[in-house]
Amino acid sequence: MFVLAALGIGAGVAFLVAWIVTGIIEERTRESIRLAYAAAGLDWAEIDTDGMQVRIGGTAPDAEARERAAEIAGRLVSPSRIVTAIILAPPPPEEVAMPPPGLEILRTGQAVTLTGVIPGAATRQQIDTALAGLEVTDHGEVAAGAELPESWARLLPLALTAMQALPRSQIRLEECGLWVSGAAPSQTERDRIRAMLSRPGPCPVSHDILAPRPLVSPYRFELGLAEHAAVLPACTARDESDIARIRAALEGLEIAGGISCVEALGAPSAAWPEAVLAAIATLRELGTGRVALSDTEIRLRVPASVDETSFTAAGEALRRALPEGFSLRSERSSGEEEDYALDRAVGLGARFRAVLPAEGGVQLSGPLRHDAARQAVASYAASLFGTGGLVNRTVTDRTLPDGWTARVMAGLDALALMHAGKLEVGETRIALTGSSTDPGAEAQVRRILGQVAGVGTELALSISYDAKAAAEEAAPSPEACLTEIRTILAKDQIVFASSSARIEGESAQVLDDIAEVMRRCVTSSFEIAGYTDNSGRAEKNLQLSAQRAEAVVDALLSRGVDLDRMIAKGYGEANPIADNETEEGRAANRRIEVRLVQPRAKPEATTTGPEPPADTPPPAEALTGTDDTATPADPATGTATVPPEEAPPRGPATPEATIEPRSTTEDGPVDTLPGRSDTLAHASPPAAPAVPGEETPPAGPPVALAPKTDDTARPAAPPPRPETATDAQPRPRPRP
Known part of the structure; x- marks a missing residue:
């Protein structure tokens, strides 16, 4: 019994000692591993000991950390003693990127499907x-907090x-x-949306928008053109490609209201666009008129201002260019009333025009309110510009303001300040272009027109100073x-x-003085005539006189x-002014004369009379100079004489010295001047055109281009009438 007790006590003591020793070992093992993990940064690891076993746990951030923890523990204790219970931490949730903003809308009638990412609540509210x-x-x-792209400020309202419109x-x-x-519900709405989406911007906008095509009959196209203005009352085409061709043909025309063409079914022919293009080309070539296509019938109408030749040629060219199956009827209006009606039909406003050529006369056209106004304006124009060359083509229009x-009338006052010009009076614009001999004319014109222009009326002035006309x-x-x-x-x-054509140096001052006068007399023309006495051969005298002239x-x-x-x-010995039988007379006949002449326009038709002798000169209504010696001029005749010169032998007249005979013209009656056999035409004043309500003024008396004179020496007399003639009435200045 005692032995059993002793054995029991001994076993208990042994168990206790073993337990204590084991606890110490476990604690040391655990502490050594913990320190190693701390040094390796493995603070997440959990260490537990159970006797000789070591349990490693915890949540490793990744597999590599887990393997490292096992490795470090295996270096401190036997791997057979290690139980690994380490788990891996779940990976961190990935950041999901927000897709870029975008929106897709699908509409079918009242039903709408909306998909996409909408940046911000405010944008969503705008869409709703x-x-x-x-x-x-x-x-x-809705991407809360997302910023609205800068481009969406423009694109989102468009979308x-x-x-809403489609x-x-x-x-x-x-x-x-x-x-x-x-x-789109209509072509008009389609074109409106297309125009809206086609506005330029930093981001691209593309579209594919269709519209229904109506069935129309008749198929029509109509274009009116006058000067630079045009109107397009009707334009029908099969599709957009045809419309693009028509637009290209109309490019450059100022079409009131722009180009608006309708896509439609019912074209009378596949060649419809070719017919339209041919009609446009013809009207542009003419520059004015109206062309209308109704199915396969084409009507071309032009104003009377288009000459018959151009009208006929254009009609034939259009007829040849038309596709098969199309017919053409062309017409030319017969007067100003129809032309004015055409202007109004193509969208041109009322415009009165007055054209003042540099050579005089004035041409009036355009509308006035009634016949009394037409007569009053014509009379007023006659008082400003004279009746010669007055042309009145005005028409009546009772709708004028x-x-x-x-x-x-104020415009005519302004035009009268011009040397030449063009006036155009419209409802909202008064234009005057021209040249004036007055440097301050533009200021005067602005004052005159400003009194009648009113608010909203444009004054378009282009006035230049004509120095040459001012000098004249x-x-x-x-x-x-x-x-x-x-x-x-005379001095x-x-x-x-x-016997020479060489001018002596002593005459230089005389020529300087004469040239100074002639330079100032820019409206005068002069004939320099050379004469000799009758000594020697006539043809040599004629040649010498021409050479001196x-x-x-x-x-x-x-x-x-x-x-x-x-x-x-050169006139040689012709038309002597003194007796060639005496030395003094021959000296007087050897002379240079200067006379006034008036250049004449080429006549439309002439009647040729008997040809005068080649040596017959015009009369000596002239200024004279002398040759050979400085003999004083005869105070009674103004003609200087010269000493005799060596007479060359006679012979046939040279062709170069032959004087061309003057012929009768249709410009006026012909007078034969005493002492000569050639003739000079008189210029008769042109007849004034008939002005309604006015009598045509009688023609003025004929005016000779050269004074009549005889062939003898003349006594002193007042200066004769110059050899110039004009029937142009002086242009009165406008009233202040």
Whole structure:
């Protein structure tokens, strides 16, 4: 019994000692592993000991950390004693990127399907407002806090507007881009939406929008053109490609209201666009008129201002260009009333025009309110510009605004300040272009027109200063020029070397003085005539006289006198002014004369009379110079004489010195001047055109281009009438 007790006590003590020793070992093992884990940064690991076993637990962040924990523990204790219970931590949740903003709208009638990512609640509110009243299937997701793309400030309203306008549509809005497809209820609405979507912007916008095509009959196209204005009352085409071709043909025309063409079914021929293009080309070639196509019938109408030749040629060209099956009827209007009606038909406003050519006369056209106004304006124009060349093509239009006649008369006042110009009076615009001899004319014109222009009326002025015309207006009269040159030659003469055309140096001052006068007399033309006495051969005398006249012309030309205002002629021994039987008479007959001439326009038709002798000169109504010696001029005749010269032998006349005979013209009656056998035409005043309510003024008396004179020496007399004639009435200045 005792032994059993002793054994029991011994076993208990042994168990206790073993338990204590085991506890110490476990604690040391656990502490050594913990320290190793701490040094390795494995603080997540959990360590537990159970006798000789070591249990490693905890949640490792990844597999690599778990393997490292087992490895470190295996270095401290036997791997057979290690029980690993380490689990891996779940991976962190991945960040899901928010898709970029985008929106897709599908509409079929009242039903709308919405998908996409909508940036922000405010944008969603804007979309909901646009979709109000529609049945919406909403698959849209709002990205809270997302920023609205900068491009959406423009693209989103476009997308929502297109969706509202297109009952059947598909719209896709991206971060920087918009695509719209759908069917518009009409072509007008389609064109409006297209124009809206076609406005330029930083992001692309594409569209594919269709519209129904109506069936029309008749198929029509109509174009009116006058000057630079045009109107397009009707334009029908099969499709957009045909419309594009028509637009290209109309490019450059100022069409009131723009180009509006309708796509329609019912074209009479597949060649319809070719017929339209041919009609447009013809009307543009003519520059004015109206063309209308109704199915296969074409009507071309032009105003009377288009000449018959151009009208006929254009009609034939159009007829050849038309496709098979099309017919053409062309017409030309017969008067101003129809032309004015055409202007109004093509959309041009009322316009009164007055054209003032530089040569005088005035041409009036356009509307006035009634016949009394037409007569009053014509009379007023006659008082400003004279009746010569007045053309009145005005028409009546009782729809003109109040004050129209006052505007027209003020415009004529302004036009009268011009040397040449064009006036156009419209309802909202008064235009005047031209040249004036007054540097301050534009200011005067603005004052005159400003009194009638009114608010909203544009004054379009283009006025230049015509220095040449001003110089002509300021030039001395031909009579004054004649007197000045006579005075010069009465003091000194033009002297030539004996039997030569060389001018002696002592005559340089005389030529300088004469040239100075001629340069100022820009409206006068002169004939330099050379004469000899009857000594020697006639043909040599004629040749020498012509050479001396040419020498004087050359000398004056070198001094700045225009060549087109001088004529050199040699008359030899013809038309003596003194008796060739005496030395004094022969000296007087050897002379240079200067006379006034008036250049004449080429006549439309002439009647040729008997040809005068080649040596018959015009009368000596002239200024004279002398040759060989400085013999004083005869105070009674104004003609200087020269000493005798060597007489060359006689012979046949040279062709170069032959004087061309003057012929009778249709410009006026013909007089035969005493002492000569050639003739000069008189210029008769042109008949004034008939003006309604006015009598045609009688023609003025004929005016001779050269004074009549005899062939003998003349006593001193007042200056004769110059060899110039004009029937143009002076243009009165406008009333202040």
